[in-house]
Amino acid sequence: MLDCGVSTPITQRGLQWVEDVLAGEVPSCKRAQQACKRFRADLKRAGTDAFPYVFDAEASEHMGAFLEALPHIEGAWAARGETLTLLPWQAFMIGQIGGWRHMVTGLRRFRTAYVEVPRKNGKSTLLAGVGLYFLVPDGEPGAKVYSAAASTHQARIVFDAARVMALSGEAEGMGLDEVLGLTVEEHKIKTQDPAAVFQPIASQTKSKDGKNPHCAIVDELHEHDKRDVWDSMASALGAREQPLLIAITTAGYNTGGICFEQRKYLQSLLDGDRKNERYFGLIFEADEGDEPGDPKTWAKANPSLHEAKSLDYMQDEWEKAEASPAALGEFLRKHLDIWTSVGAAAIDMEAWRVSEDASMKLVQYRGHKAYIGVDLATRKDPASVVALIPDGKLYRLFSWHFLPEKIVDAPGNEHLWGWKKKGLIYTTPGAELDLNMVEALVLQLAGLGDDTWGWSDLPALDVEMVVYDAAFAAQMAANWESAGITAVELRSRAANLNEPFNKLIASVEDHRVINDGNEVLTWMAGNTLQKQVQGGDYIYPTKQVPEDSIDGMIATMNAIWPLCQVPEDTSDAERRGSFFAALGASS
Numbered sequence: 001m002l003d004c005g006v007s008t009p010i011t012q013r014g015l016q017w018v019e020d021v022l023a024g025e026v027p028s029c030k031r032a033q034q035a036c037k038r039f040r041a042d043l044k045r046a047g048t049d050a051f052p053y054v055f056d057a058e059a060s061e062h063m064g065a066f067l068e069a070l071p072h073i074e075g076a077w078a079a080r081g082e083t084l085t086l087l088p089w090q091a092f093m094i095g096q097i098g099g100w101r102h103m104v105t106g107l108r109r110f111r112t113a114y115v116e117v118p119r120k121n122g123k124s125t126l127l128a129g130v131g132l133y134f135l136v137p138d139g140e141p142g143a144k145v146y147s148a149a150a151s152t153h154q155a156r157i158v159f160d161a162a163r164v165m166a167l168s169g170e171a172e173g174m175g176l177d178e179v180l181g182l183t184v185e186e187h188k189i190k191t192q193d194p195a196a197v198f199q200p201i202a203s204q205t206k207s208k209d210g211k212n213p214h215c216a217i218v219d220e221l222h223e224h225d226k227r228d229v230w231d232s233m234a235s236a237l238g239a240r241e242q243p244l245l246i247a248i249t250t251a252g253y254n255t256g257g258i259c260f261e262q263r264k265y266l267q268s269l270l271d272g273d274r275k276n277e278r279y280f281g282l283i284f285e286a287d288e289g290d291e292p293g294d295p296k297t298w299a300k301a302n303p304s305l306h307e308a309k310s311l312d313y314m315q316d317e318w319e320k321a322e323a324s325p326a327a328l329g330e331f332l333r334k335h336l337d338i339w340t341s342v343g344a345a346a347i348d349m350e351a352w353r354v355s356e357d358a359s360m361k362l363v364q365y366r367g368h369k370a371y372i373g374v375d376l377a378t379r380k381d382p383a384s385v386v387a388l389i390p391d392g393k394l395y396r397l398f399s400w401h402f403l404p405e406k407i408v409d410a411p412g413n414e415h416l417w418g419w420k421k422k423g424l425i426y427t428t429p430g431a432e433l434d435l436n437m438v439e440a441l442v443l444q445l446a447g448l449g450d451d452t453w454g455w456s457d458l459p460a461l462d463v464e465m466v467v468y469d470a471a472f473a474a475q476m477a478a479n480w481e482s483a484g485i486t487a488v489e490l491r492s493r494a495a496n497l498n499e500p501f502n503k504l505i506a507s508v509e510d511h512r513v514i515n516d517g518n519e520v521l522t523w524m525a526g527n528t529l530q531k532q533v534q535g536g537d538y539i540y541p542t543k544q545v546p547e548d549s550i551d552g553m554i555a556t557m558n559a560i561w562p563l564c565q566v567p568e569d570t571s572d573a574e575r576r577g578s579f580f581a582a583l584g585a586s587s
Contacts, residue, residue, distance in 0.1 A: 008057045010064035014091030027299035031283035034270040053109045060099030067129040071169045089303040108242040110280040115248040117284045119334045121304040123248040128161035134215035136180045142195030143214040150224045155200035216245045221259040222252025227414040230258045251337045256523025285337035301336045346530040358517035366459035373559030374468040375551045384552040388559035399521040406431040439476045467558040494538040500560040524552040
């Protein structure tokens with residue numbers, strides 16, 4: 001425990017939690033343990049040239065003490081007029097944000113904080129207090145605090161909590177608003193500093209750009225289908241000396257969104273694969289292999305269990321989850337912080353992510369047998385090409401995705417722009433995709449390409465077959481055939497896709513599908529729902545909303561289709577003959 005010249009009971013509460021977690025005396029998951037180990041390791045190197053930060057317990061206590069002076073605004077605690085009491089994990093989190101300081105400048109270390117914790121663990125109340133602290137007690141001239149969210153309703157949850165705290169709190173025998181010099185309005189909280197303000201902003205707010213936040217609070221980041229709010233707040237932090245961008249969220253299902261991106265980034269920090277001394281993070285979740293109905297699992301994922309969240313409530317929610325697959329998905333996301341697909345989910349995303357191998361490179365499979373699946377589009381939807389390489393019982397997937405430049409650069413498509421910047425989406429100028437780029441890619445994969453479209457660095461595969469949907473493909477397929485490639489048209493209808501779709505689902509669950517970590521294909525996998533064809537036994541891939549692209553998964557099913565027609569250990573000649581027999585039967 002750290003020694004301090006003054007009493008710091010709140011900070012000590014958080015530090016004791018670290019000791020209890022690492023000693024195994026508090027139920028905790030792997031990621032929470034990693035965060036505690038990171039803190040302990042940082043203490044050992046604090047105040048060195050390589051790590052010029054020190055933990056200031058008094059600064060930590062200042063922030064924690066302010067929060068504990070704020071009133072509860074809901075439930076029995078509010079009825080009794082009680083103020084907040086930071087639970088040990090909350091005291092740790094607040095202490096990390098407020099306590100770490102540069103040893104020379106005294107400025108806060110952390111500029112970004114990402115915390116994942118299941119619902120009803122006191123997230124919004126905690127964030128409201130953080131917002132009020134940064135507005136006044138932090139002492140920042142012209143402090144601007146924003147509660148930012150995907151919708152106005154969500155943005156107001158934290159803001160309204162702060163507003164009620166300011167109006168109902170008391171200190172030194174006066175109202176909290178009077179003590180802090182606040183003017184509390186319906187849509188803004190102002191201070192005696194005319195340049196300071198606390199207000200909500202949403203994704204659809206046109207004026208979200210041009211902000212100069214001292215503190216930007218993002219509640220339930222997983223609900224952000226677009227990345228505009230996060231990116232606009234993050235890019236605006238540079239004008240302040242010690243700003244904070246903080247998100248506290250539950251798990252979601254959009255693995256292509258900004259929330260999962262931040263989660264993966266934090267995981268890489270906690271695993272030691274990356275280094276960013278200015279980024280704080282904490283994740284509470286069930287670990288892989290934990291029994292979802294076990295109260296021990298609930299305690300690991302819910303650090304406020306028995307306090308803000310009761311065991312009886314969890315038991316009721318679990319009983320509902322046991323009775324319904326849809327409710328089970330909600331339980332896993334909202335109460336165990338497990339990222340799952342939404343709706344009638346087709347792909348087991350946990351199995352998909354476990355089978356990700358980012359070290360896998362196409363050049364390792366030069367000359368290997370491969371099946372190419374193609375799904376084409378020219379305007380709003382992506383065109384996708386997937387190479388499936390059988391490797392014993394495994395299927396190794398590599399994918400390429402294409403869109404017109406105008407679509408990628410359109411407002412609201414920042415996620416697509418980000419993937420383009422990473423080289424995961426390829427574009428051609430204008431509003432319509434030039435499909436010659438896709439045609440050239442397939443030719444290159446078959447060892448028949450040139451460098452017209454820049455694919456010459458890709459290795460040639462032994463392409464057994466290219467399977468494509470008929471849309472937009474007539475001339476392209478003719479060119480492939482004339483080059484000597486076996487190209488088969490497979491119309492995207494239930495009778496044709498049912499078998500490869502089922503095979504894909506089962507192969508993912510069996511961990512036989514190894515993907516190369518392409519974020520676009522993973523996003524599409526998470527978007528893929530299954531629809532039962534009315535009056536039949538067929539299933540068909542679909543999506544929840546038009547923006548949820550699944551084209552890469554259709555291309556994957558096309559690539560799997562040949563393997564569904566004959567036993568996979570037959571000879572090449574037998575396989576080719578059976579392909580066309582099956583095609584004639586299904587056309």
